[in-house]
Amino acid sequence: MNTEKSAALYARAVEVMPGGNSRTAVYSSPYPVYVRSGSGARVTDVDGVERIDFLNNSTTLIHGHAHPEMVEAIAAAVGHGTSFGMPTPVEVEYAEALSARNATFEHVRFTSSGTEAVMMAVQAARAHTGRPKIAKIAGAYHGAYDAVAVNNDGSGNLISHAVTGNPEGVVSNTVVIPFNDPEGSLEVLRRHADELACVLIDPVPWRIGLLPASKEWLDALREFCDTTGALLISDEVGSYRVGYHGAMELLGAEADITVLGKVIAAGMPIGAVAGRRRFMGVFDPSKGKPALPHSGSYNANPVSMSSGLASLRLLTPEAHERIGLLGEQARVAMRGALADAGLDWEVNGLGSLFRVVATSAPAGYDSSAAAMKALYWKLLENGIHVGDSGLGCISTPMGEEEVAEYAAAFSTSLDQVLAEGRA
Numbered sequence: 001m002n003t004e005k006s007a008a009l010y011a012r013a014v015e016v017m018p019g020g021n022s023r024t025a026v027y028s029s030p031y032p033v034y035v036r037s038g039s040g041a042r043v044t045d046v047d048g049v050e051r052i053d054f055l056n057n058s059t060t061l062i063h064g065h066a067h068p069e070m071v072e073a074i075a076a077a078v079g080h081g082t083s084f085g086m087p088t089p090v091e092v093e094y095a096e097a098l099s100a101r102n103a104t105f106e107h108v109r110f111t112s113s114g115t116e117a118v119m120m121a122v123q124a125a126r127a128h129t130g131r132p133k134i135a136k137i138a139g140a141y142h143g144a145y146d147a148v149a150v151n152n153d154g155s156g157n158l159i160s161h162a163v164t165g166n167p168e169g170v171v172s173n174t175v176v177i178p179f180n181d182p183e184g185s186l187e188v189l190r191r192h193a194d195e196l197a198c199v200l201i202d203p204v205p206w207r208i209g210l211l212p213a214s215k216e217w218l219d220a221l222r223e224f225c226d227t228t229g230a231l232l233i234s235d236e237v238g239s240y241r242v243g244y245h246g247a248m249e250l251l252g253a254e255a256d257i258t259v260l261g262k263v264i265a266a267g268m269p270i271g272a273v274a275g276r277r278r279f280m281g282v283f284d285p286s287k288g289k290p291a292l293p294h295s296g297s298y299n300a301n302p303v304s305m306s307s308g309l310a311s312l313r314l315l316t317p318e319a320h321e322r323i324g325l326l327g328e329q330a331r332v333a334m335r336g337a338l339a340d341a342g343l344d345w346e347v348n349g350l351g352s353l354f355r356v357v358a359t360s361a362p363a364g365y366d367s368s369a370a371a372m373k374a375l376y377w378k379l380l381e382n383g384i385h386v387g388d389s390g391l392g393c394i395s396t397p398m399g400e401e402e403v404a405e406y407a408a409a410f411s412t413s414l415d416q417v418l419a420e421g422r423a
């Protein structure tokens with residue numbers, strides 16, 4: 001596989017950036033493949049190699065690359081100015097459209113990333129309740145905010161290990177609960193009940209396997225929060241795309257506050273906090289100094305707002321259903337290829353999201369992760385881009401042809417990985 005130009009770019013990058021990188025998720029060893037452009041479901045790298053993009057920037061690009069309606073909306077917005085020290089009409093229009101997506105989105109507020117939206121949702125819960133502690137799922141990822149950068153690496157154990165440098169004063173206010181384990185979760189939550197501001201969950205947490213939350217577990221969390229006054233926060237930055245009204249509605253549950261990002265603008269920087277009025281009131285500056293002041297130079301900038309409005313217009317119930325069916329086709333095809341290869345790996349996901357979970361190391365590989373990384377590179381050689389930890393998704397420009405191409409490449413790449421392990 002020709003990656004000469006990527007190698008040359010990386011050699012320059014390491015001179016001016018730590019490890020030549022600005023985003024851990026896009027680093028690959030020995031160096032990442034650099035992309036030149038994207039169009040629809042396909043991307044072209046700097047060496048001219050075209051691939052079908054099933055990663056879509058960590059599932060953000062639900063309408064693929066350079067969708068004509070998205071480009072038109074963003075270009076028109078840019079032509080009138082990229083940001084202002086005043087609100088713009090499109091912020092109101094987009095807030096109305098987003099609020100209409102779910103009955104619990106009574107009030108919405110915009111940020112420029114999912115990380116910021118998680119941070120503001122947690123701070124809102126702390127401001128509303130006056131309590132310091134938060135609970136999160138063991139192993140789940142919620143972005144870079146230090147209060148949630150605790151036990152977020154997919155390990156799943158209940159030890160509150162944290163990212164390097166996270167101070168004890170932060171880590172001690174974050175407790176972790178076992179995913180989809182009602183009794184185990186309640187045992188932890190009851191121990192901290194009078195100090196808990198919120199229970200923060202991802203209803204389809206990708207780092208611990210991309211399995212959906214069970215109704216039993218969600219009901220147990222809902223009842224705990226109703227009883228103790230802690231807020232139930234659903235972080236749907238990644239999982240919102242599983243249903244027109246979002247993941248919690250699809251799973252038969254309700255959150256007090258929902259965090260959104262990625263697909264709600266599908267390409268421009270975005271984050272959103274959407275919740276019941278009584279909880280969002282901490283942000284309200286119209287009745288004197290707000291309990292929780294919150295600003296950000298690009299919050300609700302008209303380019304992101306226009307991108308968001310275009311994305312929601314394209315995200316119809318029919319579009320959701322179609323990409324959900326294609327997601328299931330991809331999951332079934334991958335399970336068949338793994339069975340044919342004699343591998344016990346899992347294929348999980350919901351709707352248009354999927355993830356291959358390497359559960360064992362094939363012959364010749366010293367870990368399942370090493371085999372997964374080998375599969376990532378083989379798929380790149382075979383014309384497919386998907387996450388190096390197995391995460392992938394369907395975009396609206398895709399059809400059965402792209403899924404068939406993916407299935408064929410997945411089967412071929414799997415055989416090549418196993419053959420190399422045996423060699």
Ligand SMILES: Cc1ncc(COP(=O)(O)O)c(/C=N\OC[C@@H]2NC(=O)[C@H](CON)NC2=O)c1O
Binds near residue numbers: 024114115237262
């Ligand atoms: C549930 C959830 N909450 C918050 C965030 C942060 O949003 P962001 O600041 O807009 O990236 C995210 C962001 N990205 O998650 C997808 C994926 N998750 C990851 O763990 C990796 C990083 O490590 N491999 N990179 C990714 O982009 C998220 O999934």
